Amino acid sequence: LALFLLFICRPIASAADVQPVPSFTADVMAVLSKAGCNAGTCHGNQNGKGGFKLSLRGQEPAADYLALSRDQFGRRANPLDPEQSLVLLKPSMRLAHEGGLRLKHGSLEYDILRRWIAAGMPPERSNTPRLERIEVQPAQQVLVSDAELPLTVTAYFTDGAQRDVTRLAVYEPSSTIVSVSPEGRIRFADFGEATVIVRYLNEQAPVRLAYVPARADFVWSDPPAVNYIDEHVFTKLRSLRMNPSYLAGDSEFIRRAYLDGLGVLPTADEARSFVADQSSDKRARLIDRLLERPEFAEHWALKWSDLLKNEEKVVDPTGVKLFHEWIRDSFAANKPLDRFVRELIASRGSTYENPPANYYRANRDAITRAEATAQLFLGVRLGCAKCHNHPFDRWTQEDYYRWAALFARVDYKIVTNNRPDDNDKHQFDGEQIVLMKESGEVEDPRTGEQMEPRFLGAAEVLAAENGEDRLLPLAAWLTSADNELFVRSQANRIWYHLMGRGLVEPIDDFRATNPAVNPELLDALSDDFINSGFDVRHLVRAIMNSRTYQLSAEPNETNRGDEINFSRSIVKRLPAEELLDALSAVIGGTHKLYDSPEGTRAGQAWGVGAFQRRAMGERRQRGQRRPMASDAEKFLKLFGKPPRLLTCECERATDATLGQAFQLLSGPTIHRMLTEKDNELAKLLAANESPAEMIDELYWSALARAPTNDERMALVQHMEQSGDWRAAVEDIAWGVVNSKEFLLRR
C-alpha cells in the first residue's frame, strides 16, 4: 500500500514543479536585482559582502552564475535539496543574514530561485534571445483623486517575444513621497511630483508621476501665452491644477532682466525711466537693448570661463586673459554656439595665438578630455562608466574607453615654462603648442585591448585612416543639429541661466532615468535653437519675452508647493560676482581683483588668481610666497566663486552661509566700501539737496523702485535727527544692502 501511495502521491507532489525551469538571465538575475542582493551596498560592492560577491546591479550575468553555483566549492546552492541552499536560507532569514529579510519564504522571487536550483542550476543557452527594451504603462500620469496607480512593465526580446515582467522589475522612486509595491503598484503619501525608475535586467525606463489635490473649485486663470514657451509651461501647469503667479511688476522685472541678462543692476535712471514708460512693448524693447550691451558677452564669458577651467595655474595668466577675451568676443559677435564648440574641439596651435586651444591645455589627458567634453557639450556624466557600466544610464565601459580614444592623440609642445614651483608638475607658465600626434591609443584596462575610437552612442567605430585627425570629425559630429544630446544640453544650459533651474536638472546629467520636467518644452526650445542657427541671443530673447520668465516670485494658493514647473519666478541669492558688482554700484568703492586693471567689475575679471605671476624679467626665487588675496577676492570666494578646477556648473556654491551673513554685516569689504571717501554715497550727498531725494536715489539704484511712504518717512527722520548726514547715509545704505530684497534675485 505504501508503494502504491507513493506512486499516487508523486505526481501530485510534483505538480508545482511542472512550471518551466526559470531562465538564469531573464528570471534569476531579475530576482537578484529585485531583492537588492546586487546593490552597491550589499553583495554588489566591489569587494562583495561576507565573501559573496555579485556584479553591481547584475551587469555580468556570467560571473554571477559562477558566484551562485560554483564559487567556494559550490557552497551556496544545493540542487540535491534546494530548500537547504544558503542563497535561499539566508535572504529568507531562516538562517541569520546581515542583510536582513530580502526574499520571503514561498514568495514568487524565492520560488524562482528555488526552482532554478532544483533544476540543477542550468546556465543560459548561448542562443537565448537578449532583452531589447522595456516599456512601462503608463509612462507618465497625473493622479488627481486616487493616490494609487498600477504599472505594467513589458519586456521585448530580440526574438520578438514579449513578456509581462511587472512582478520582476525593480522600482526606484526619486522621492520619499512615493512608494511602489513589489507588484508595481504606485502609492503617493503626499501631493507632489516624482519619477519612478523601472529597471528590468539591464534596461531602465522612467515613469513621471504627479499627485495633485482635487481642488474642486479650481479655475484655470487662462493667462495669455506670449510664445511657445508659455504654451508648454501652461499646458503642464493646467494638468497639475495649478495657476501660474501673476505677472511681475516693472521694478521686479527690470532688476531681474538686468541681473540675468547682464549680471549688473540697472542704474537708478534706467530703472526710473523704464518704470515711467507707458508703452505696452517696453519690456520687449528693453530686452532687445540689453542683448546689444557689452555686458551681455561679459556675462556669458564668465559662465563659460568657469566651465572651461580657465584658471591661471594650468592655463597661465596670459592664457587666461586671452582665452577669456576669445570667449567674450565670440558672444559679442554672436558666434553661433555650434561654431563656438567646434572651434574648441578642433582647436590646436599656440595657446597664445589661438586661444581656444586652451581647452586642451586645461584638460591634459585623454580621460579628462573625454569626460569634460561629454559633460559640457552632451550633458552626460560619464565618470561612472570608467570602472563599471553606468548604473543609471546606457553607457558601458566599452563606450567610455572608445570615446576616450578620440582624444588620445592630443599632445603639447611646451615652448616655455617659468613655473615658480618646479615640484608642481601640474603648473605651467608660458606658451604651449597643442598638436596632434600620429599615434596614441587608449586601452581597455580590463583586457589591455586597444580601443578603436567611437562617438558616444554611435553604432560604428570611427572609420579613420591611421594617423588621420580624429578631432575634426568629432567636432562635426558633436555639434550637428542631429545630435540630440548636444542641442538639448545647450538649450537647457541657456534656460538654466535665465530661469534658475534646468528643465533637466542637474543640467549636465542627461539620462533616460532623469527625464526633463517638461520634455515637450525642451524639444520645442531645442528646435527653436536649431532653426535659429544656434543663435544664443535668439533663445535668450525668446525666453525673456515669455510670460513664464516674467512671472512674479510670489506664490498663489495653487502653486505654493511647486518648485520645478516654473509656475513662478525662482528666488535665488545673487552669485558672488553679481553681488560684489551690485554693492559697488550702490555704495561705490574700487577693488583689487586678480590681474585685472583697476575699475574692472568682478563680472568682467578674466581670472581666478590661481597663482600670481611674477613681474616680467624677475629672477626666479624659490620659496617666494604668493601675495595675499585681496579682501574682494576673499569676498568672492566666500560667496561661491568657483576655482575653475571642474567642468561642472555645480562647482559654483549657491548656498547661503553664516560666514556670508557676517561678511555682509561687518566684513572688511563692506566696511571699506561704505567708508571709502569718494564712493557713490559721497556723490549722493553732493548731488542731492534733501534727504528724501537721497533716499529715493538710493532705493532706485539698489532695488529699482522708489521707497514706500513709510520707508521714506522713517529714513528721512533718521537723517534729520542725525548730526552727520554721511554717517546716516552709510547706515541707511548698509541697511538696504543687507535686506533680502537686495540680496536676492526675484
Place this chain on the structure above:
Amino acid sequence: LNAALLAVVLWPAWHGALVAEDFESKPVAANSQTSFSRQVAPILARHCVACHGPKKPEGDYQLHTFARLMKTGAGELPAIVPGKPDESYLVELITSDDADVRMPKEAESLAAADIELVRRWIADGAKFDGPDAAAALESYLPKPVHPQPPTTYPRPAPVTALAFSSDGSVLASSGYHEVLLWNATDRSLVRRIGNLAQRTHAIAFNGDGSLLAVAAGTPGRMGEIKLFNPQTGELVADLGTFADEVFDVEFTRDGARLAACGADRTIRVYDVAERREVKSIEAHADWVMAIAWSPDGTMLASAGRDKAAKLIDAKSGTVLVTYPGHDEQVFDVVFSANGNQVFSAGRGRELHRWSTDGKSTSKSDVRKKETGPIIGRTRGDIHRLVLHGKRVLAVSADGKLTEFDPARDGREPAMVYEGAPPQAFAVALHEKTRRIAVGAFDGRVTTYEIGDAAPWQVFIAAPGFVKH
C-alpha cells in the same frame, strides 16, 4: 529503466528524511527542567550569532558564548536577569510588538515555543549546564541527527574531496551526507559511510590505513571532524562541532596527530590516540581553506581566504612566516618533500613557492620574473595542490591538472593532464599505484595513470545516478 524507476520510488522517502535537518529544538514538557546547552543555545546559535557574534557585535551585545550572553551590552541593560524573564532585555527584544525593535531584525518573530523556552530557562535561574562558559555555543550544541544520504542520487553531488587509501586500493570521495569508498581499479562501490554533514571537504587516511578522517560541514550552520574505521565504516570518534564548515584535515606522517581548519578561522590540532584537541590556533583573518603538515610534523602551513599563506609552529601556535605574495584568496598549500619550501596557490591562478626560513620574499620581489616566487601559471583558479616527488600538480577551475617542476627552467608546465570537466575541485595521487584522481563540480571523477595526459577512467561518483 529499472534504476530510474527505483529512483522515482525512493526519492520521496529520501526527501522526507531531509526534513530532520531543520535543527529545531524539540518541545519540552512544561514541568521538566530546562537546559541551556540542549535547548536555549541552539536557538541563539541559529537566530542571533550571525549578527551578535565574535566578529561585529551589533549594539555591543554578543551571544556566541554563555559568558558573553550574561554580560551587559551598549544598552546598559542586562540581556538576562536570572529568575526574572520580564526584566531581561533579551526577552523584551524577542517579544516586542514593534517590528523595528523586535529581534531577530527584519525577520519573522521566533517561534512561540522557542520564546517560551527562553523565558522558562531564565525563570529557572538561567543556569549554565555546558562544559565551558567561554566556549562557542556550537561546540556543545546537541549533535544534529544528519539526514540519511540519498539511496540513489537523483543528481550527482559536487566532488569536493578525494583520497586514496594507504595501499591505493580504495578511492574515497565526498558524497552528500556521506563519504563513498570505491574500488580504485574497477570503481565498484565498496562502502558508504554516512552520519555526516552535507558536504565533505577533505578526507584523509592515516599511514597504516586504520583511520579515515573526514572534514565536513553544512554551509552556514555547522562543521565537524569525524574519525571512522574505513574497514567497517564505523564511527571511531567525533572530534568536535564548529560554527561553520570544516575545509581541510590532515594526519602527520606518523599518524599521531591530526590538524584541521575551517570557516571559523581556526586551525586545530588533535592528539589522535587520545581523541582530543591539543591546540587551537587563530592566525588568519578569514576562513582557513587548507592546512599541511611539514614532513617532520613540527610545522603547519596554512592557506587563507584572507589572501595570506602562513607557516606556523604546530606546538606553540606561533606564526613563523606570513607569505605576502598572494593578491587573491589562497585555496591550498603543500610542503616540498624535504620540508624546506611551501607551495601555495588559489584564485590568483599562480603557483607560489616560498621557503620556510622566513627569508624568502618581500612584497616587492613577488612580481620579479626570473627570481620571484611565482613558478607557474594556470588559466583557471587553482583549487587544490598535490605533491608528486619533487613536482607539484595543480587542479584548476578550467578542468586542467597541471604539473609543475620547480627545478625546471622557464616555468612552463612539465605536463598537463587533460579531459577533466571544468570546476575541478579535488585531486588525489597515489605514487605506488601511479594513480591520480580529479573530482569536479558535476560529480565526475576522472582518473589518470601518472605520466599519461589522457584520462584512464571516468565515472560519476553518485550511487544509483542514471543520466537521462
